[in-house]
Amino acid sequence: MNSIYVIPLSPLAWGGIIPSLLSLRNINKFSHYLIASYVFSFVFIAFILFAFLFSFFIGGFLVIVVGAIHLFAPPKIKNALFIKRTALIIILMFVLPLIYGLYRLNTIYLNPTEKL
Numbered sequence: 254m255n256s257i258y259v260i261p262l263s264p265l266a267w268g269g270i271i272p273s274l275l276s277l278r279n280i281n282k283f284s285h286y287l288i289a290s291y292v293f294s295f296v297f298i299a300f301i302l303f304a305f306l307f308s309f310f311i312g313g314f315l316v317i318v319v320g321a322i323h324l325f326a327p328p329k330i331k332n333a334l335f336i337k338r339t340a341l342i343i344i345l346m347f348v349l350p351l352i353y354g355l356y357r358l359n360t361i362y363l364n365p366t367e368k369l
Contacts, residue, residue: 276289
């Protein structure tokens with residue numbers, strides 16, 4: 254019988270997303286924020302796409318859609334949504350990694366016969 258081994262990708266949020274959010278918090282100009290977020294997005298989306306495309310289709314599709322919205326949204330919309338030094342960034346740092354972990358634990362324990 255073939256077994257499928259799953260590598261949890263939620264620790265990537267602590268290693269990749271959190272330092273980028275902390276560095277973006279101290280940026281005061283929108284142009285610097287835009288350049289830094291574009292560079293980070295290209296690297297992170299490429300890495301996550303590589304991991305998701307081998308695991309399941311829906312994950313890869315969601316990453317493509319979110320990346321396209323972020324990378325190709327007009328700068329006026331991004332400037333309106335520009336967040337600097339608010340509590341929202343700190344909340345996201347702790348909530349985002351936990352959402353995926355809790356979702357995976359929930360599906361594993363509720364459906365123990367489901368193959369990962």
